Amino acid sequence: MEKARPLWANPLQFVFACISYAVGLGNVWRFPYLCQMYGGGSFLVPYIIMLVVEGMPLLYLELAVGQRMRQGSIGAWRTISPYLGGVGLASVVVSFFLSTYYNIINAWAFWYLFHSFQDPLPWSVCPLNSNRTGYDEECEKASSTQYFWYRKTLNISPSIQDSGGVQWEQGLCLLLAWLVVYLCILRGTESTGKLEQLANPKAWINAATQIFFSLGLGFGSLIAFASYNQPSTDCQKHAIIVSLINSSTSIFASVVTFSIYGFKATFNYESCLNKVILLLTNSFDLEDGFLTASNLEQVKGYLASAFPGKYSEVLPQIRNCSLESELATAVQGTGLSFIVYTEAIKNMAASQLWSVLYFFMLLMLGIGSMLGNTAAILTPLTDSKVISSHLPKEAISGLVCLVNCVIGLVFTMEAGNYWFDIFNDYAATLPLLLIVLVEIVAVCYVFGLRRFESDLKAMTGRTLNWYWKAMWAGVSPLLIISLFVFYLSDYILTGTLQYQAWDASQGQLVTKDYPLYALAIIGLLVASSTMCIPLVALGTFIVRCLKRGDTPPVA
């Protein structure tokens, strides 16, 4: 008797799992950055167009494949064609890389969360120097939030070559993060359904990329989730719902992020003004309280004319405070979450409360996405008869979590953040584009669009709209090919790759070149997932040839 495949208790659980997977940290820290860089509200135009033309069709495709084949990514693509097992394998490899480095973000969120229960918040004040006459030098040059991030949290080394040792505090937080993920995936499917510049071509490319990665296409997670669906589930409706909710979360997060930017910019502008006022008051011994923001320019002019000598001495120290320049500092990624947001939070009233809420939210987003990633790895493993007959489900999950945790300790070293940036920038971008391209070509041209259409109709009872067919067969593959070509040429043209390293003596980031072995590792990251596709196809071809060679054709 065949063991029945576990199912979602109800379709709502499946939708929530997908939403919780798709809505992740990228919605919070990548989308607002892109909006700011590419013209604010007008970025929504390419974004929504790409959502409709690329995001929804591809999402629907992945869900439909998973629901139809009722297997994880490896099995599903092997069912379509034995030569395509490599696509599923490539997805698993990419998911493995992602889960290795993604959970360190949750570890950082835990670290900040645990430190939020103090008064004052540890990132709001600089520590004292050794003879207690002033503040620590690195903290003075940078800012207290940057100091807490780069020195206390990461303890970052000056370059990627100085590895340093594993930071035990971060290691503990990483262990906790993996334990929480393990707790959630332990029971399998039932437990993962938790509640969860227009002319500028770069704007369009970034919109396409953002939709692509934001929805989490190509990792195999969506296929894994959909494979646990009842065959009659209406995945078309779900695809639209999930993509719309993902996008509206991004837009909502941008609104919040922009208000935080505004608060921070205003605060910094005002403290800059106060510093200038204090400097002038002290240098010219003016009456305390005489200089205010409103008469500053006037008085500066008067001082320049009345005491020209002394004024020219003081002039180099006077900064030109501008609200525009404060607003123009756009940050993305970990810099946004852990530096900019904490800086804004420390200046609010009841900052402990906001801090706890904020990092709790980050944790929810991060762990939700982690569950999807681990599902992408575990589903093919538990589907395979070889492995699941020897080990129970709990042991497989535990083993995967343990291996990832141990590898993840690399990111807790002093140079760990540099390796994190490498993985974040290169492990998933190019390979995913290739994987999704092969997926779409496989479904439309290898499996056959008509056959897929009739299977879907038999499964869900609905006819496939002409719109989806047009997108799958024509528009989306063209878009992905052009994205792929663009990124490839961009990497080749840029030449040597560079990274931002933290210089403790200056208190700011400096640009450095990657050493040779780091470049080799980047190449290995990209190659190890993309090469799966041709290698497995070749391997299957050879095996088949050999089999055909052994048994001569029957007359």
Added chain:
Amino acid sequence: MRQNNSITQEHTRRSKAKADGENAFKVRLSIRTALGDNAYAWDTNEEYLFKAMVAFSMRKVPNRETTEISHVLVCNVTQRVSFWFVVTDPLKNHTLPAVEVQTAIRMNRNRINGAFFLNDQTLEFLKIPSTLAPPTDPSVPIWIIIFGVIFCIVIVAVMLLILSGIRQRRRMSKGPTEVDDSEDKCENTITIENGIPCDPLDTKGGHINDAFMTEDERLTPL
């Protein structure tokens, strides 16, 4: 004669108090920043209090117990409010070394601040760095405590789930043998769950359970 003497004395004293003298210190007060509407005006009486506080601080230093208010000289008072001061020793007719004055002021900084309702930031002695209060470090960092609590909760939850999973699997594998045993016994205790007797739902010896229809049969095989 005596008048001339006192004038020249005063003059020599004033010249010793000139700004930038190596034993002179500049003081800066930001009264309005500190007190806002309750700010008091800086006049000669407040200067007198300041001189008294400096003299008081010097008296705390061994060998300087005889310092008088008149030994402290203040000059160059500006609108800021800022001025220079120096402590003299009329017996030896020189200004006291800066190091002594510095130590004296540092030890009594709180009293001086308190006399004027100011703090280290609003009553500044340039060249005399104030000792900053160290942050209170509890013996065990707070974050480890919270980490420990959450860690223990998660470990307990994981253990519970693993154990219940093992127990469930053991119950399922023992299931068919128990059914055979109970058939031999005359009295069968029929376990009832949710009002439905469990007996009819158990798989009996190799029959396919209709409640679980394998999905593969419904789809057209490739």
